Amino acid sequence: MDDPENGQGTPAIVAEHLYKHYGDAVAVHDVSLTVGVGETVGIVGVNGAGKTTTVETIAGLRTPDGGRVRVLGLDPRRDRTALRQVLGVQVQRAALHHALTARELVDLYRSFYPDPVPAAELLDSVGLSDRGDMRFEDLSGGQQQRLSVALALVGRPRVVILDELTTGLDPRARRRMWSAIERLHADGVAVLLVSHAMEEIEHLCGRVVLVDHGRVVAAGTPAGIVESAGATDLDDAFVALTGRDLGEMR
Template sequence: MTSVEPAILAENLAKSYGQTRAVVDVSLRVDVGEAVGILGTNGAGKTTAVEMIAGLRVPDRGRVRVLGLDPRRDRARLRQVLGVQLQQAHLHNALRVTELLDLYRSFYPDPRSRDELLDLVDLTAQRRTIFEKLSGGQQQRLSIALALAGHPRVVILDELTTGLDPKARRRMWNTIEQLRSEGVTVLLVSHAMEEVERLCDRVALIDAGRIVALATPAGLVAQAGAATLDDAFVALTGKELEEAE
């Protein structure tokens, strides 16, 4: 792979569900090692856009490449280097934390160790706990650990810290910063301004299925002539982000 080839390339993605146009036209380029955040209100099309990038949904139109691989055609190869944390954690509810970690680790040729993953998401004390007995925040942290199990080169994190308490949130941010120091590319869907400002090199504002602005956090603030990223979001989309989930 050449240095100029992007980690993620999405061109003119569109997706409709019946009469509802979830994504109208999304194009995005994320360079290797870069962290890009996607901000948008509830129903703006964020999750549909990243799920097309992850290969979970087939675009009606447009093209996706992740590390140069087609998420549908090159599924087997891409799954080895792409880690995905879905918006809601759905796992085998009768399995213990360590059993789930071992299961997901077994899918990859060079997985992180079980102890490393437990430590990354601070679940060592809950290692023997059945999934359905974990709190919502603990389930979320386990889901993140599973996304990182295979030493991914690109991670897609949908609502990384939603539902986490402040301590766990800071812990996750540290984890993402550690991943970035290892050269991992991060695509982060969020509605937490502080999170994207801290973690992301650039931020895409998505509204009604289109990217309406894409720049560094400071660049967005300057572009909108606003004082904060919050204000910039309102100025550029005409909506309050608090409306988001």
Template sequence: MEKIIEVNDLVKRYGGKTTVDGVSFSVGEGEIFGILGPNGAGKTTTVECIQGLRKPDGGSIRVAGLDPQREERELKELLGAQLQETELPDLLKVREAMELYSSFYRDPVDWRELIDDLGLADKLETQFRRLSGGQKQRLSIALAVVGNPRIAVLDELTTGLDPQARRDTWDLIERIRDRGVTIVLVTHFMEEAERLCDRLALIDSGRVVAVDTPAGFVAKVDDRQRLRFRPSAPLDHGLLAGLPEVTNVERAGSQLVVTGTGNLLHAVTTLLAQQQVIAGDLRVEQTTLDDAFVALTGRSLDK
């Protein structure tokens, strides 16, 4: 995959505090690349340096071969951004905002088609103040990509949204990527990162802990699965323990907990069917990205 963003040993200080401390990663063209970490980890500062909004104190950045500080004008033509906080004048209508932002670019997309794709076609004459939180986020995404960018930087765009609006926004991000846009997604939501990102840079206290796929992070920690169920009839534990996929069987009250790897669910349910045993209250538990973060940093993401 061709690299479209390269960040090497990035350093940014504010006063005597180092906010970004030697951050390095690359982003491949066409992927959704996540920057994941707790609040205050240096995520937003990092992407602001990528966008040319902040001047680094050390290291180097290249975006499609451009230096964000020296070639800012050229960069604006190929990079769109949805900032952590986006506000427009209360009385500005959706149509007026799209016409205004579209006029900033030499080769914008058809903003009417874009607005239709984002489900805002019936809000063209609606003032910004009258849009719902989800509609404002859709509009901010539209403004970020109306310039027909190769890259879109989306910073904490689902913060404050209800669960349904958040999932709707995730669908929109995938559709933007399907348009051929490389996306850099800044987030502290684990579920969002797991759902959307091809790869992730895990950042904590201004440093990159690791870069990998969501599945790769989980595999680094523990790729085992756990099945919990209540057998409908007595069951010889040795039958379960004898399955190649099973590494451990233990009882937890009235439940059995079976730990293993590979296609564990299929192996266990097939055996239960052969023994005419029903798995009541069956749950499948796997190591999550949140578990990986705790293992790699020693603390929870929300602390």
């Protein structure tokens, strides 16, 4: 497996033995993962496998029942103020003010940071330059998704968590978002990406973590996982390792 620290000291993300229960339901059971500085790591699993709970716990949006998380050495719960300055998060169900325009939302988020990305540059990066005056509620689902990604990047974060980055996007918009992630990688930003699109994972991620029933069932490079599973591609490897059909992921 690749060295998760990439020879650059403290890893960007360290999650050790995470547990999260909801009543009798186990969402995350002993999940550990590491993302190195400047590395893009993918998390893959069927719906309900524990992917979103894992990344929301790492981001400090949920409190784990057990385990330890550090983001650039910061505790997401204890060091919230400091973490906001270095971590950008895009989740599936963003709670944004529907009456504000796209540009107003960007300007609002820009006010939280000392050196934010210019609004015009940010909207252009996600293909929304011509939608700045539209209210959030009037944007299409895909446009709302792209705006949520823009808001995650507004503060020039050093670590970014993205949950289902391109769900609902057309092929052109998807490729544009991929380019945005590739630029983050080139700039040394660490990215933790949740996705059900194997093509996306193979294109963007140096390593991948397969999660099933709240547990890590495999971790490594996409090619390494395919080889260890005796599969022909990552889709087949997922089925071989979990016994799940990929149709369950959608």
